[in-house]
Amino acid sequence: MSLRILVVDPQAYTPPYDHALCAALAERGLEVELTTARFLHGHAPDPEGYRRNLAFGPLAAGAVARSPRSPARVPLKLAGHLRGLAELVRSSRRNAPDVIHWQWAPFPRADLRALRAARAGATVFTAHDVLPRRSADSIPLWRELYGACDRVIVHSHASRDRLLLEVGGVAADRVAVVPHALFEDVLPVERKPQAAPTILFFGLIRPDKGLDVLIEALPDVPGARLEVIGSPRMALEPLQERARALGLDERIRWDLRFVDDATRDAAFARATVVCLPYRWIEGSGVLATALARGVPVVTTSVGSFPELCAEYDLGEPVSPDAPSELARALVRMLADGPVRSAALAGIARSRKELTWQRVALQTEHLYREALELHA
Numbered sequence: 001m002s003l004r005i006l007v008v009d010p011q012a013y014t015p016p017y018d019h020a021l022c023a024a025l026a027e028r029g030l031e032v033e034l035t036t037a038r039f040l041h042g043h044a045p046d047p048e049g050y051r052r053n054l055a056f057g058p059l060a061a062g063a064v065a066r067s068p069r070s071p072a073r074v075p076l077k078l079a080g081h082l083r084g085l086a087e088l089v090r091s092s093r094r095n096a097p098d099v100i101h102w103q104w105a106p107f108p109r110a111d112l113r114a115l116r117a118a119r120a121g122a123t124v125f126t127a128h129d130v131l132p133r134r135s136a137d138s139i140p141l142w143r144e145l146y147g148a149c150d151r152v153i154v155h156s157h158a159s160r161d162r163l164l165l166e167v168g169g170v171a172a173d174r175v176a177v178v179p180h181a182l183f184e185d186v187l188p189v190e191r192k193p194q195a196a197p198t199i200l201f202f203g204l205i206r207p208d209k210g211l212d213v214l215i216e217a218l219p220d221v222p223g224a225r226l227e228v229i230g231s232p233r234m235a236l237e238p239l240q241e242r243a244r245a246l247g248l249d250e251r252i253r254w255d256l257r258f259v260d261d262a263t264r265d266a267a268f269a270r271a272t273v274v275c276l277p278y279r280w281i282e283g284s285g286v287l288a289t290a291l292a293r294g295v296p297v298v299t300t301s302v303g304s305f306p307e308l309c310a311e312y313d314l315g316e317p318v319s320p321d322a323p324s325e326l327a328r329a330l331v332r333m334l335a336d337g338p339v340r341s342a343a344l345a346g347i348a349r350s351r352k353e354l355t356w357q358r359v360a361l362q363t364e365h366l367y368r369e370a371l372e373l374h375a
Contacts, residue, residue, distance in 0.1 A: 056084030143169030156304030210277035312346030
């Protein structure tokens, strides 16, 4: 029996993930609609085999995109979000999808009400972040939200343990681990010869991403250059001043914006290693992109990183907030030695195993389980 699936990413947090999942589910013969918002920072992938409905989105979207740190940003996003939730509830009651699959709940209190009101068939929730940063202190609310779902998907066993032990509210047999697949439209890149080894720090720049730790580590990574590419969600002047004080001006290139695909591709082609010195994370699209492109990584021992590093010989994760330890790991991975060779072999294996076809198969199985449970 074919299933009708409504995938929901209200704020377009993860367009590449949404697209890859929806396309892979559609390839399996499921009827899929993605309900989301217009992506404000670039071009979202065109639908392949599924429909896309832009029901969500902030009021004055252009102003929100131009001023990401404006105090008006959250009220505008909330107003657009509530409007989208109302449309979602009306649409789901009218069309009665078999499964509503939520990817994110940016405003969990409002989202929980809509999740319950829109429930036509079964409900599945992918907890990309078990306790998102903005509502990490709202454990009872998240306990209620997860408990309202028939199945909850996480990307690692560490996330599953965290959900069951720290949050609770959902039976263990309703929580499934489905690893984050690699993006299939992203292929290994031809390495561009560089005058010096290049470390890439890529993505949104927030305090929890640990860029300050990487800057402190860089003096102990002889000869390496650092490229910082991403849109800031924090003041960077103190970090830039610290880099100057450490004499790193000539070794760091700053590109502080959302970049287009061509610029991203060129950055990964130049990178000798991608560094993820995060203080906290559940899973990372940047890591998935690095592996898909054949670029070794250096990570901290947080979230799903230790599992992936152990499974695919990606190198030993380091402690967060440990510049000396991070520097030593970077030196090892930049060297043309056994650590890098093992990582490259593991990356090649990951590209064969972490596929969207496998994710779609697992996800469809969970849909059918959820429907049986909900019946």
